[in-house]
Amino acid sequence: MTASNRGARGPAFEQIPADAPLVACYAVLVGGAIVLGAVDGAVRVLLAAPLVGFLPGYALLSVLFPAERPAGTARPGSWRLPVGDGLGWVERCALSVATSLALVPPLTVLLGIAGVELSTSTVTGVLVAVVLVGVVVGGVRRFRVAPGREYDVPVDRWWAELRTGWERAGHADRALNAIVIVVALLAITGLAVGLAAPNHGESYTEAALLTDGPDGLVAGNFPETASAGESLDLVLTVDNRLGTAAEYEIVVVLDRVQRTDEGRSLTVLERSELSRFGLSVVDGGQARRDITASPDLVGEDLRLSVFVYRGDAPESPSASTASEHLYLWMDVE
Numbered sequence: 001m002t003a004s005n006r007g008a009r010g011p012a013f014e015q016i017p018a019d020a021p022l023v024a025c026y027a028v029l030v031g032g033a034i035v036l037g038a039v040d041g042a043v044r045v046l047l048a049a050p051l052v053g054f055l056p057g058y059a060l061l062s063v064l065f066p067a068e069r070p071a072g073t074a075r076p077g078s079w080r081l082p083v084g085d086g087l088g089w090v091e092r093c094a095l096s097v098a099t100s101l102a103l104v105p106p107l108t109v110l111l112g113i114a115g116v117e118l119s120t121s122t123v124t125g126v127l128v129a130v131v132l133v134g135v136v137v138g139g140v141r142r143f144r145v146a147p148g149r150e151y152d153v154p155v156d157r158w159w160a161e162l163r164t165g166w167e168r169a170g171h172a173d174r175a176l177n178a179i180v181i182v183v184a185l186l187a188i189t190g191l192a193v194g195l196a197a198p199n200h201g202e203s204y205t206e207a208a209l210l211t212d213g214p215d216g217l218v219a220g221n222f223p224e225t226a227s228a229g230e231s232l233d234l235v236l237t238v239d240n241r242l243g244t245a246a247e248y249e250i251v252v253v254l255d256r257v258q259r260t261d262e263g264r265s266l267t268v269l270e271r272s273e274l275s276r277f278g279l280s281v282v283d284g285g286q287a288r289r290d291i292t293a294s295p296d297l298v299g300e301d302l303r304l305s306v307f308v309y310r311g312d313a314p315e316s317p318s319a320s321t322a323s324e325h326l327y328l329w330m331d332v333e
Contacts, residue, residue, distance in 0.1 A: 020062075020139045024132055027055055031128035035121045035283065037244040051127055057099030059134025061092055066141035103130070119284035120243050205246070206239040207308045207324035225331045228298050234291040236306060236326075240281035248279040248287075248323075249313040254295050254332075255303045266303075272296050274304075276313070295332045303327050 030047045033039050039047060107126055108118060116122055210217040211234060223232055240246050252275040257266045274293045281287040293304065307317035308324035319325040 020135050023055055023059065024135045027051060027128045027131040031124045034124050035245060037246065052104060053100050054096050055131045056103050056127055057096035059131045059138060060099055060103065061096055062138025063134055063141055066138060067145050117284055121283040203242045205242065205308065205310060205323045207326060208237050209306060209326045209328065210235040210237060222328045223330055225333065226295055227333050228296060229294055232293045234293065236289045236291050237286055238279055238281055238308060239286045240283060243283060245282050246310055248281065249276065249309045249311065250279055251276045251307045251313045251317045252291060252293055253305050253317070254297050255305060256297055256299055257303055270297060298332050300331045301329055302332055303329055
């Protein structure tokens with residue numbers, strides 16, 4: 001680009017395409033809200049729809065076609081416009097939907113081939129990355145287009161052109177356009193639901209109690225005896241496979257129990273709460289927390305329990321209400 005061309009564009013902030021920061025901000029904010037589980041239900045699907053069915057294609061087209069379609073190259077009133085060396089806004093919007101619908105499935109396949117777990121977080125992260133890269137590269141490409149030919153968002157003439165095109169189109173064209181729009185909306189909604197709504201049939205939380213061994217963490221070597229007031233060092237891991245980020249509350253208690261019904265059931269006679277804390281786990285991730293418990297009950301066959309709750313734990317946790325219940329038996333002197 002020559003110096004004269006750069007000078008004709010005005011101040012630096014005016015050279016930034018108006019749609020670029022809007023697209024980037026939407027992708028980052030909505031992607032973050034989906035990963036963190038800040039929105040749910042129908043709102044989550046509605047927000048995810050543009051991120052899945054429009055923005056990836058829009059960003060890619062800004063790289064491939066940074067120029068506006070030259071005026072006078074289209075047949076007035078027709079929606080079937082020639083691409084040429086640029087795109088009009090109707091073409092760009094339609095192709096953005098088609099390109100996004102064609103781009104998302106191969107991306108998920110590539111993630112699977114690469115061995116990356118297909119979770120809401122990973123797919124959302126890839127889509128946001130595609131949009132951001134496309135916006136940046138497309139912005140550079142538009143900056144290098146001859147002045148007046150770069151694509152910009154024509155908000156002021158959208159409605160006029162849309163109404164004119166619809167009025168001049170024949171009945172067959174209107175019906176075909178309506179069918180295409182409905183099919184595109186259904187496809188976008190399906191992809192958005194797949195991204196935003198976790199598969200509850202395969203969702204679960206998994207927790208484990210571990211101890212430090214010579215070769216790392218092991219699910220064994222638990223203390224069988226302890227002294228009152230002595231610190232017991234354990235490691236808790238929580239795996240989140242719920243399809244969305246989750247907040248957990250962990251409660252550690254020491255129970256004196258009585259075996260009833262010929263040992264088939266237990267009755268809690270005395271309980272001491274040793275610890276209670278929160279834990280945040282991203283979708284598809286694992287959180288680790290060191291637990292230091294100091295028994296303050298004395299006796300044989302005491303049960304040290306770790307209750308894992310999604311959300312707030314009740315005042316008196318139990319195995320029937322907890323998402324996960326981990327325990328071990330010990331004698332405390």
